[in-house]
Amino acid sequence: MSDAVLNQFTQAVEEENKIDASKKLKVGIIGTGWIAEAHIESYKQMPDVEIVAGADLIPGKAEKFFKKYGVEGVRCYPDHKAMLDAEELDAVSVCTYNATHAECTIYALEKGVNVLLEKPMCVTTEEAVEIMRAEKKSGKILSIGFQPRLDNNMKMVKQIVQSGELGQIYYIQTGGGRRRGIPNSTFIEKKTAGIGALGDIGCYSLDMVLNAIGYPKPLTVSGYKSNYFGTNPLYNNPKDAARFDVDDFAAAFIRLEGDIVLDFRIAWAMHVDTPGDTIIMGTKGALRIPSTDCWNGSIGGPMTIYHDMAGNHVETKIPMCSNPPCGLFYQKIRSFLDAVKEGGKAPVPTSQILYNQAILDGIVKSAECGREIEIQIPEI
Ligand SMILES: NC(=O)c1ccc[n+]([C@@H]2O[C@H](COP(=O)([O-])OP(=O)(O)OC[C@H]3O[C@@H](n4cnc5c(N)ncnc54)[C@H](O)[C@@H]3O)[C@@H](O)[C@H]2O)c1
Numbered sequence: 001m002s003d004a005v006l007n008q009f010t011q012a013v014e015e016e017n018k019i020d021a022s023k024k025l026k027v028g029i030i031g032t033g034w035i036a037e038a039h040i041e042s043y044k045q046m047p048d049v050e051i052v053a054g055a056d057l058i059p060g061k062a063e064k065f066f067k068k069y070g071v072e073g074v075r076c077y078p079d080h081k082a083m084l085d086a087e088e089l090d091a092v093s094v095c096t097y098n099a100t101h102a103e104c105t106i107y108a109l110e111k112g113v114n115v116l117l118e119k120p121m122c123v124t125t126e127e128a129v130e131i132m133r134a135e136k137k138s139g140k141i142l143s144i145g146f147q148p149r150l151d152n153n154m155k156m157v158k159q160i161v162q163s164g165e166l167g168q169i170y171y172i173q174t175g176g177g178r179r180r181g182i183p184n185s186t187f188i189e190k191k192t193a194g195i196g197a198l199g200d201i202g203c204y205s206l207d208m209v210l211n212a213i214g215y216p217k218p219l220t221v222s223g224y225k226s227n228y229f230g231t232n233p234l235y236n237n238p239k240d241a242a243r244f245d246v247d248d249f250a251a252a253f254i255r256l257e258g259d260i261v262l263d264f265r266i267a268w269a270m271h272v273d274t275p276g277d278t279i280i281m282g283t284k285g286a287l288r289i290p291s292t293d294c295w296n297g298s299i300g301g302p303m304t305i306y307h308d309m310a311g312n313h314v315e316t317k318i319p320m321c322s323n324p325p326c327g328l329f330y331q332k333i334r335s336f337l338d339a340v341k342e343g344g345k346a347p348v349p350t351s352q353i354l355y356n357q358a359i360l361d362g363i364v365k366s367a368e369c370g371r372e373i374e375i376q377i378p379e380i
Contacts, residue, residue: 021047028053031096032065055083097192102127109138123194143346147328148297152321167284176295177267177275196246202266204297216257222372223252223363229269
């Protein structure tokens with residue numbers, strides 16, 4: 001092990017900021033399903049937040065949700081429009097399924113409300129562009145909910161790449177998988193989710209590596225997708241198998257600006273333990289990031305840098321970093337609200353996540369036409 005290399009990559013000590021609670025932010029939640037629980041749990045801990053409104057398409061769901069969390073006096077609405085028409089809000093969490101991300105976010109921005117939008121950004125590149133046009137017109141803050149990148153281990157991936165220790169990056173293998181890990185509910189139908197494993201967990205793998213290398217523009221993609229497991233009652237609940245119409249596996253070869261290639265695969269189910277570790281190869285070194293059994297955007301163990309020193313092959317293990325006890329979700333929401341209060345920049349900006357979305361959509365479009373395609377992104 002090389003101490004000289006390792007010493008560059010020690011964990012930064014984080015300072016806790018004191019929250020100024022003299023002005024309360026009026027917050028609403030659109031979509032009171034599963035992930036909204038993580039949002040409300042964090043909001044409830046913040047002294048500068050007043051949760052004033054909520055909306056859900058399912059009658060009575062929002063009311064039940066706020067009651068469960070003991071938040072009183074919240075006005076509930078049958079959809080995002082009714083809520084945004086009636087309320088004067090500082091910020092909303094868009095916690096709806098993927099297929100309604102664009103309409104809810106655009107409407108909120110048009111009403112002058114700052115938005116924290118759950119991942120993936122949306123379903124198609126065209127929707128992402130429409131969202132960004134609304135964002136630009138509104139001048140409001142729109143941040144996308146990629147909390148894994150706040151993990152100190154993920155920050156370390158970026159720190160290693162940006163340090164130059166790997167040299168010029170030319171090839172990346174990434175993705176993630178689960179031997180069996182198909183979700184149910186609204187995740188498995190196009191009408192609600194739009195895309196399957198790609199949007200649920202594929203977007204995390206892409207963010208891990210693209211964020212580390214500075215989000216270069218994607219140029220072309222040759223993609224493949226299938227759903228042999230989700231549609232099969234042997235591997236999925238028969239009722240869910242009958243309605244399953246999204247991808248449960250996808251693979252792609254993507255060319256990025258800067259002569260970098262990205263080799264990607266993602267699986268909700270497969271007959272193997274892992275589709276491989278993430279590997280970032282550069283002209284001076286390579287980084288291996290261990291995969292996990294159930295990919296959800298966290299690093300599976302200590303990373304290794306492979307490089308040469310005085311003519312010898314050397315391997316440097318990077319110890320795992322700890323994370324603050326408040327959790328990644330709290331940090332994601334706090335960083336968004338701090339940007340709202342201070343007029344700062346979105347912590348996870350659409351200018352980056354547009355490329356993540358364009359790759360996901362490019363994989364779908366390439367798979368559907370059976371050949372490599374150019375990634376076209378209209379002017380914002
Ligand atoms: N960041 C994370 O770790 C994480 C984890 C899980 C899910 N997610 C994301 O969160 C989103 C929601 O996932 P979920 O598991 O909570 O789904 P869910 O189906 O449990 O909840 C979504 C809710 O949104 C409501 N809804 C849809 N359109 C609406 C509209 N126009 N107005 C009001 N309500 C509307 C639905 O009725 C439903 O109750 C997805 O995009 C998913 O990818 C993120």
